[in-house]
Amino acid sequence: MVYGRDFYTQDARDIARTLIGARLVRVLNRERLSGTIVETEAYTGLDDLASHGRAGKTARNMPMWETPGHAYLYLVYGMYWLLNIACEPAGQPAAVLIRAIEPVEGLATMQLHRGARPERFLTNGPGRLTIALSINGDMNRTDMTITDGGLWIEQAHTVADTQIETGPRIGLGKNVPEPWLSKPWRWWLKGNPFVSK
DNA sequence: ACGGAGATCTTCT
DNA sequence: GAAGATCTCCGTT
Numbered sequence: 353m354v355y356g357r358d359f360y361t362q363d364a365r366d367i368a369r370t371l372i373g374a375r376l377v378r379v380l381n382r383e384r385l386s387g388t389i390v391e392t393e394a395y396t397g398l399d400d401l402a403s404h405g406r407a408g409k410t411a412r413n414m415p416m417w418e419t420p421g422h423a424y425l426y427l428v429y430g431m432y433w434l435l436n437i438a439c440e441p442a443g444q445p446a447a448v449l450i451r452a453i454e455p456v457e458g459l460a461t462m463q464l465h466r467g468a469r470p471e472r473f474l475t476n477g478p479g480r481l482t483i484a485l486s487i488n489g490d491m492n493r494t495d496m497t498i499t500d501g502g503l504w505i506e507q508a509h510t511v512a513d514t515q516i517e518t519g520p521r522i523g524l525g526k527n528v529p530e531p532w533l534s535k536p537w538r539w540w541l542k543g544n545p546f547v548s549k
Numbered sequence: 550a551c552g553g554a555g556a557t558c559t560t561c562t
Numbered sequence: 563g564a565a566g567a568t569c570t571c572c573g574t575t
Contacts, residue, residue, distance in 0.1 A: 393567070436567085477569075480569075
């Protein structure tokens with residue numbers, strides 16, 4: 353089942369939790385490239401100082417404000433595209449960042465995109481998985497509630513709370529005073545080797 | 550195993 | 563003009 357509009361209209365933190373164990377699917381040249389989502393991060397509203405949405409509407413963050421369920425692709429350090437999905441009702445700048453997946457389908461193609469690397473290093477980070485799945489700025493605003501855009505998330509299997517760990521966000525710090533620093537913003541599958549460091 | 554620096558360029562101040 | 567939701571490579575331990 354492809355996750356639809358109602359799912360993405362929920363709170364970003366609930367979605368980040370639920371997406372652990374779900375299947376991210378990318379169709380490229382009629383081939384399915386997919387993986388189990390093993391790490392996510394939530395970015396909420398105007399009060400979230402670490403979120404791009406904090407500064408109000410800008411040309412870049414516009415997808416965060418629009419209809420939930422659309423992809424928000426963002427370039428970091430001039431080199432890496434990060435995949436987010438807009439969440440919560442339209443008008444609120446929220447999103448969930450997909451930080452890592454465990455490859456399931458299309459391993460050989462992912463290896464081509466990432467170079468000859470051990471499987472373990474193909475998709476274990478937000479900038480790496482987009483390279484492996486050939487996702488970039490061209491896919492910004494793709495509607496992920498339908499399959500036409502070649503990018504969506506499928507319900508796979510339910511993961512129990514006991515298998516999930518949470519923690520603070522990664523790669524951020526100085527913009528984030530308490531209590532944001534200590535709240536859980538990141539979810540990952542306990543013990544999974546593809547979780548980023 | 551760990552740490553530091555460079556890559557590379559868009560965005561917002 | 564500086565920083566950034568990252569990754570890789572090269573150095574030293």
